[in-house]
Amino acid sequence: MNKQPLAGKVALITGASRGIGKAIALGYAKAGATVCCAARSPDQLNAVVAQIEAAGGRAIASVTDVTDEEAVTQMMATAVRELGGMDILVINAGGSFDHAPVETGDPDGWRRTIDLNLVGAYYCARAAIPHLKAGGGGKIITVGSGLGHKGMVGRSAYACAKAGLWMLTRVLAQELAADGISxxxxxxxxxxxxxxxxxxxxxxxxxxxxxxxxxxxxxPLALFLATQPHIGPSAQSFSLMRRDN
Ligand SMILES: NC(=O)c1ccc[n+]([C@@H]2O[C@H](COP(=O)([O-])OP(=O)(O)OC[C@H]3O[C@@H](n4cnc5c(N)ncnc54)[C@H](OP(=O)(O)O)[C@@H]3O)[C@@H](O)[C@H]2O)c1
Known part of the structure; x- marks a missing residue:
């Protein structure tokens, strides 16, 4: 078995300062990728980079708010310049700021949730596409939620944001199929x-x-998606849930 299936690849992971994004960054680096870890918290990002380097990997940190379009464009350009290209984008930064039914919820929290999970994802994909194309193809992996498929009482903002992200995933897959980007x-x-x-x-x-x-x-699922052949799956949703989405 190839222990470094991502050797020679460059991956950018948003929301890599902690949680799932951090785990994917560590996993991709262990699999041989050079990794750009992006989020807003410099100390946590630097700790992730240090952990990767201590294990013999290569990584850089990018302090970026994904809801800031200009900052996202800069993030992508800097990563490509410093790491020599872009092969894999994991759109993982996310969160939820409104936990109440629509009738009593917080409109500002609703908007912020859409901005982070959906508009931020759009900015990241948009900024990455020219670089992925320049490298001859690649992968975009969006981190969605079962709530984006089935909804949940009191989670309209997050569910709508993730439903939009799922549709963005499918449209991007159609737009980028001819470029070898899944x-x-x-x-x-x-x-x-x-x-x-x-x-x-x-x-x-x-x-x-x-x-x-x-x-x-x-x-393991993030690695699977990053290592499929050019002709492999696209416009698909892969879930680790036990139940129906
Ligand atoms: N945990 C779950 O049960 C679960 C289930 C389904 C889906 N998800 C999804 O998985 C993804 C990761 O979530 P998690 O559970 O790992 O949560 P987490 O531990 O709270 O991590 C969220 C990450 O997003 C980053 N982030 C938040 N706002 C940002 C912004 N404006 N710009 C850039 N980065 C930002 C955070 O870093 P900074 O604060 O440093 O910016 C952090 O690295 C999210 O998309 C979430 O919706 C999680």
Missing amino acids: VNELIPGPVETGMITDDFRTLVVEKEGEWLKRPADVV
Whole structure:
């Protein structure tokens, strides 16, 4: 078995300062990729880069807010310049700022949730496309959510943002098929990170019996998606959930 299936590849992972994005960055680096770790928290990013380097890998940090279009364009250009190209983009930065029914929810939190999960993803994909094309193809992996397929009471903002992200995934896959760029959604299901709220844990994990993962449990699927051949899957949703999306 090839222990470094991503040798020679460059990957940029947004939201790589902690949680799932950090685990994917560590996993890709271990698999041989050179990694750009992007998020807003410099100390956490530098710690991830140090961990990768201590294990013999190569990584850089990019302090970037993905809701800032100009910053995203800069992030991508800097990563390509410093790392020599771009082969894999993992659109992982995400979060949820409105946890109430539509009637009583917070419009500002609603907008911020769409901005982060959907508009930010659009900025990242848009900025990466010319670089992926220049390299002759590549992969875009969007980190979605089961809520984007089935919804949940009190999570309209997050569910709508992730539903939009799933549609963005499918449209991008169609637009980029001829360029050898595959675009797929990865749905982690519940993962023990700062994102898991108590009500979500009670409902989905305890009552529905979902698998509560560690961030590292998401890495094998992220590696699978990054290592498929050019002719491999695109416009697909891959889920680690036990139940129907
Ligand atoms: N945990 C779950 O159960 C679960 C389930 C389904 C899907 N997901 C999805 O998985 C992805 C990762 O979530 P997680 O569970 O790992 O959550 P997390 O531990 O809270 O990590 C979120 C990451 O996103 C970054 N981020 C937040 N806002 C940002 C911004 N404006 N610009 C750039 N980076 C930003 C954070 O870094 P900074 O704060 O440093 O910017 C952090 O690295 C998200 O898309 C989430 O929706 C999670």
